[in-house]
Amino acid sequence: MDFFTKKRIKLVCIAVFLFFMVFSFGETVHELEKGETLYSLSKRYGVSLDEIIRVNKIKDPTKLRLGQKIIIPDSKERNSGTVTTFEEYTVKKGDTLWGISFANGVTLQDFLNANNLKETDKIKPGEILLIPVERVTGTSQSGSGVAFEEDSALKEIFEGNTVPAQTDNGIIWPLKSPVVSYMTGKLYGVVLEGKKDEKVSCISSGTIISANYYRGYGNVLFVKASNGYIYVYGGIKSPSCKTGDKVSFGFNLGELTFDPKSNKSQLIFMVYKDGVPTDPAKVPRG
Numbered sequence: 001m002d003f004f005t006k007k008r009i010k011l012v013c014i015a016v017f018l019f020f021m022v023f024s025f026g027e028t029v030h031e032l033e034k035g036e037t038l039y040s041l042s043k044r045y046g047v048s049l050d051e052i053i054r055v056n057k058i059k060d061p062t063k064l065r066l067g068q069k070i071i072i073p074d075s076k077e078r079n080s081g082t083v084t085t086f087e088e089y090t091v092k093k094g095d096t097l098w099g100i101s102f103a104n105g106v107t108l109q110d111f112l113n114a115n116n117l118k119e120t121d122k123i124k125p126g127e128i129l130l131i132p133v134e135r136v137t138g139t140s141q142s143g144s145g146v147a148f149e150e151d152s153a154l155k156e157i158f159e160g161n162t163v164p165a166q167t168d169n170g171i172i173w174p175l176k177s178p179v180v181s182y183m184t185g186k187l188y189g190v191v192l193e194g195k196k197d198e199k200v201s202c203i204s205s206g207t208i209i210s211a212n213y214y215r216g217y218g219n220v221l222f223v224k225a226s227n228g229y230i231y232v233y234g235g236i237k238s239p240s241c242k243t244g245d246k247v248s249f250g251f252n253l254g255e256l257t258f259d260p261k262s263n264k265s266q267l268i269f270m271v272y273k274d275g276v277p278t279d280p281a282k283v284p285r286g
Helices: 003-025 038-045 051-055 075-079 099-102 108-115 154-156
Strands: 030-032 069-072 080-088 126-136 162-164 179-183 188-192 198-200 208-216 218-224 229-237 254-255 264-273 276-278
Touching: 030 154, 038 051, 051 069, 080 254, 099 218, 099 229, 108 126, 108 254, 188 254, 208 229, 218 254, 229 254, 254 264
Parallel strands: none
Antiparallel strands: 030 069, 080 126, 162 179, 179 188, 188 264, 198 254, 208 218, 218 229, 229 264, 264 276
8 A cells, every 4th residue: 555545544534533523423623723722712613711621621721733623512502501691881980991891801802892992992981881791591601701709809700710731931920930820711811829929020011001909800900012912910919000100021010919718829910912812821021
């Protein structure tokens, strides 16, 4: 049997396997392309990120490769029992579009679409905006949202909604040698566990576009870099800067908040580009 015959047989076997996977089990198999993430697949196919991780038994969302085949759960399974409703939100002084979407556990783009707004639009105190909320009407879904219960409840917010990650030791994080976990709920980013009262460092120069307190998160800073990336630091005690300030790489943003309930100090760290969440391990530093 020559080389080309063996190759044809191998391709036929792969095709038969994919056909069997798709039509026998009602699942879609997606082959990862350049720039794609598990989060982007969850938005594209309308299935929760944690469900994709569970089905594919992925231990580390950052360890993906081009061409990797990702199983997408059956559409009937992922669409049943979920409906999107809207809640009214009254804009308060100091609110920003970024801050409102963050505090309510929705992506900026979904929030803008719900209100027919653009990222550059201005909002005023007293204005009524809509918050899109996914509600489960049938079977339960873990990791489908974020619960806001207590000011120091960082552990409760992400309990059961994170996946431990094995990242490159050479990556610069806002904390020194943190324990890194990826969020698997509506918000996409990482939770960094550090030391009590540890200093939080800015990993990219930019301008503070929002610095406010949010229940369940503590003080949250949004830093916009000149390249358009938005870096979000949540869980800072007594921030050393305010909205409008210029900050540089390595700038001390404040101390890490300590959560007495979990006995941990954790930072919520997310990065956006053009309103879309981006893997914090792969964004520019400096």
